[in-house]
Amino acid sequence: MIDSSVALDQVRRSLTIAKKDLRIYYAKGPVVIFGILMPTFLFLAFSIGRQMPVNLLIPGLLGMAVFFTATAVSPVVVPWETQARTLERLASCPVAVWTILLGDMLASVIFGAAISLVAILIGLFSGANIQYPFILAIGVILAALCFSSMALIFSFPATSSPATIMMLSSLIKFPLVFVSGVFMPVGELPAWAKVIASLSPLTYFTEVTRYCIGGTSHYPLSVSLLLLLMFTILFWGAAVILHKRTLPKRL
Numbered sequence: 001m002i003d004s005s006v007a008l009d010q011v012r013r014s015l016t017i018a019k020k021d022l023r024i025y026y027a028k029g030p031v032v033i034f035g036i037l038m039p040t041f042l043f044l045a046f047s048i049g050r051q052m053p054v055n056l057l058i059p060g061l062l063g064m065a066v067f068f069t070a071t072a073v074s075p076v077v078v079p080w081e082t083q084a085r086t087l088e089r090l091a092s093c094p095v096a097v098w099t100i101l102l103g104d105m106l107a108s109v110i111f112g113a114a115i116s117l118v119a120i121l122i123g124l125f126s127g128a129n130i131q132y133p134f135i136l137a138i139g140v141i142l143a144a145l146c147f148s149s150m151a152l153i154f155s156f157p158a159t160s161s162p163a164t165i166m167m168l169s170s171l172i173k174f175p176l177v178f179v180s181g182v183f184m185p186v187g188e189l190p191a192w193a194k195v196i197a198s199l200s201p202l203t204y205f206t207e208v209t210r211y212c213i214g215g216t217s218h219y220p221l222s223v224s225l226l227l228l229l230m231f232t233i234l235f236w237g238a239a240v241i242l243h244k245r246t247l248p249k250r251l
Contacts, residue, residue: 010095010096010098010099010102011099011102013093013095013099013103014099014100014102014103014106015103015106016103017090017095017099017100017102017103017104017106017107018102018103018104018106018107018110019107020103021073021077021103021104021107022107022110022111025073025077025080025107026073026107026111040061040065040122054123054126054127054128055128055129055213055214056185056210056214057126058119058122058123058126058128058209058213059206059209059210059213059214060182060183060206061119061122061123062116062119062120062123062140062209063143063180063182063202063205063206063209064177064182065112065115065116065118065119066112066113066115066116066119066140066143066144066147066205067143067147067173067176067177067202067205068173069108069111069112069115069116070108070109070111070112070143070144070147070148070151071108071147071148071150071151071154071169071173072108072111073107073108073111074104074105074107074108074148074151074152074155075151075152075154075155075165075166075168075169076155076162076165076166076169077104077107077155078104078155078243078250079155079159079160079161079162079164079165080162082159082160082250083160083161083162087250091247097240097243097244097247098240100243101152101236101239101240101243104148104152105145105148105149105152105236108144108147108148108151109141109144109145109148112140112143112144112147112148113140113141113144116140116144120136123213128213129213130212130213131212131213131215132211132212133212135208135211135212135221136208136209136212136213138225139205139208139209139212139224139225139228142205142225142228142229142232143201143202143205143208143228145232146201146205146228146229146231146232146235147201147202149232149235149236149239150201150231150235151169152235152236152239152243153235153238153239153242154168154169154172155243156239156242156243156245156246157246158246158249158250160250176200176202177202179193179196179197179200180197180200180202180203180206181197181200181203181206181207181218182202182206185210185218186203186207186218186219187218201227201228201231204219204223204224204225204227204228204231205224205228207219207221207224208221208224208225208228211224
């Protein structure tokens with residue numbers, strides 16, 4: 001049983017790591033621009049020329065914004081620090097593996113939630129009506145936690161090459177976008193596509209945003225939120241286990 005004071009102290013150290021990550025890795029012009037432009041261009045490429053109500057389009061944009069920003073940098077933080085030999089110094093401190101990962105995840109959550117405000121503002125200026133803002137805020141935070149914990153799994157291979165991890169991450173992320181009901185409501189997908197979409201956490205966040213903006217969703221709101229939480233726990237547990245195995249090989 002972990003002592004509560006020890007756990008609290010580790011959480012404080014995670015916050016310090018998150019602050020370091022935000023300053024070094026996230027507070028860069030190219031990172032911010034990528035986080036905004038990538039989902040926006042994908043959204044425009046799909047939506048231009050299609051006569052779709054804004055309440056159907058904005059949930060997809062918001063889903064992609066949170067997904068891409070929460071998974072943009074966290075997969076390569078560990079390889080970068082391995083390459084720069086700063087991971088050795090961090091690991092020599094009195095911190096647990098989960099403490100390091102929690103700090104990396106929190107930085108991604110903060111970044112993803114902040115960039116999501118851009119998509120929300122675009123929606124508001126486009127005429128979208130957010131019917132349940134409090135639920136939407138909960139959904140954004142939960143989705144950012146889910147996606148950033150998933151991104152930590154991508155970085156578990158014991159390599160110091162960020163390019164290798166980025167390639168692995170892209171091979172998973174981009175196909176996931178196109179099977180997650182982002183561009184088309186899940187209810188309008190064929191049966192086989194619904195089965196595939198149900199395996200993606202991005203599907204459930206998009207359903208939450210559709211409910212909060214349009215008032216309807218294919219899955220019940222409680223189911224979508226619960227599954228996002230379950231995916232988060234699953235990804236976080238897998239990330240901690242995998243990094244515990246590979247961290248000694250990095251040092």
